[in-house]
Amino acid sequence: MKKTKTNWLYSQIVKEHFLNPKNVLWDEKNYQADGKGMAGNPICGDVMMVCIKVDLKTQKIKDCKWRTYGCGAAIASTSMLSVMVTEKGGMTLKKALNLKPQEIIKRLGGLPVLKFHCSVLGQAALKEAINDYFKKQKRKK
Amino acid sequence: MKQIYLDYAATTYIDPGVLQKMLPYLTTAYGNASSLYSLGREAKTAIDMARKDVAKILGVLPQEIILTGSGTESANLAIYGIAKAYQDKGDHVIVSKIEHKAVLESAKRLEKEGFRVTYLDIDSQGIVNLNELKKALNKKTILVSIMYANNEIGTIQPIFEISKIITKFKKENLLPAFHSDACQAAGALSLKIKDLGVDFLTLNGSKIYGPKGSGCLYKNQNFKIEPLIVGGSQEMGLRAGTENPALIVGFSEALKLAEKLRKKENWRLRILRDYLIKKVLKTIPVSQLNGHPQKRLPHNINLSFAGIEGESLVLKLDQYGISVSTGSACTSTDLTPSHVLLALGLPEDLTHGSLRLTLGRKTTKEDLDYVLKILPPVVKKLRKMSAIRL
DSSP states (O other): OOOOSSSSSSSSHHHHHHHSOOOBBOSSSSSOSSSSEEEEEOOOOOOOOEEEETTTTTEEEEEEEEEEESSHHHHHHHHHHHHHHHSOOBBHHHHTTTTOHHHHHHHHTTGGGGGHHHEEEEHHHHHHHHHHHHHHHHHHH | OOOEEEEETOOOOOOOHHHHHHHHHTOOOOOOOOOOHHHHHHHHHHHHHHHHHHHHHHHHHHGEEEEEEEEHHHHHHHHHHHHHHTTTTTOEEEETOOOHHHHHHHHHHHTTTTTTEEEEOOOOTTOOOOOHHHHHTTEEEEEEESSSSSSOBBBOOOOOEEEEEEEEHHTTTOOOOEEEEEETTTTOOOHHHHHOOOOOOEETTTTTTTTOEEEEEEOTTTOOOSSOOOSSTTTTTOOOOOHHHHHHHHHHHHHHHHHHHHHHHHOOOHHHHHHHHHHHHHHHHSSSOOOOOOOBBBTEEEEEEESSSSHHHHHHHHHTTTEOBOOOOSSSOOOOHHHHHHHHHHOOHHHHHHEEOOOOOOOOOHHHHHHHHHHHHHHHHHHHHSSSSS
8 A cells, every 4th residue: 555645643544533533422312322331531631432232133233332532543543443343234242342452553554652552442442331231131131 | 724823832933034144154154163264254253243142132241152052952051061060069959840841851860860859849820839949949959940931831930039039048159050941931021131130041043933953051151061062162162063153143133033023022912812812711611721811921822621632632723724732641752741731730631631822923813713713613522522521
């Protein structure tokens, strides 16, 4: 892939996801999440909240919405994460639990080393959401 | 797209008139100031004139001006140079917690070498605690370094009052020396040494519409310092290396112009500054001004917005052609938020959500009205997508 030089701080893909983030949870009130998770803390400057809807039969994520407090890389990472777990008919919960932060970074066209934790936090919030879903399912039974 | 530069405290463009004065020394008048023939003397004369001009603005002797390569170098030279020259007299240094890294890191280096350093606290508006200073001064204190005005929050320190405290403590002694970093103050505040009472003063060119890579250190002639760079006998043997006449001339021309425009610009910028602050605080909920409302540089605005992070705010504003900066951790290389905002006692989330706008010669009311149109909806949108609920 030919790399084009830009004056933007991060990769072109990060820029697109930062400026036009996908799957933002704009309307929490009217959103029925099957699982919800949070990661990070405001002292570090990054907090991520991820909500998922799960197809009970296939155990695949059919929707993923999020909100992030953080830098451009953090916002883009959560946006990309939400795309990755919902594309191609949705990711299985098992696969999503094992999703590696490196895979998110790769899809973003790379992140500066100092910003790797942004992708880790998004993944941590997703894990929380999946575990929250499992807990709720257990309670139903 | 409109391009609105509001980061004049980071650096300025070079004034076109200043650049014109520099050009001959980058082209035809390329002589080495140490050479004996006319081409060399031409360079020497230019440097001497520039030194005189700078000295005149400060109200000091030309031989008290050491021309350097940056504000950082000047501050390093002052702190390290004084400490090394007087280490037989004492091992204690006092600085404030909100100094520029050029001073703080110099102090830390001294600590590593066995010096003791006291870091003075500031109050919630950024003024150095003078009682703490009085308590910290002792027989072993060889240097006090307190900045004239802060680069992030623009708070102006009571330099003359501080110098009175130090002078009273000194009695008949030479030490401790008093150094002040005036990089942000130049062009906005008086630089007359007798009004400030300092023994050392750091200035640089890149904040006053002069060239980057230029600066000077005022050194009271009663003091000695150890040079950082040794070699030839340039700059009274205190800074070796062939002088750069273009940068030196650029620096002095820029300083002269800044002095000439100072009062008029201050008046204009103060009105613009207060206009923007008032409007932002009124239109954006849960926002605050950091620093002192009056004792602040006429061109400095530092705000915090709860619930959002500064880097994303800066990047969003960049998309609208607005160039500003933040004290957020996410823009630093060590992921810690601004030491200045932390010293103010700001909660960490407000340090992450800080935004600095610094105005300058080209800033107009129209520019600020454009910012006032863009900023509130951008903050609102980032808050809506933030995981933190206010």
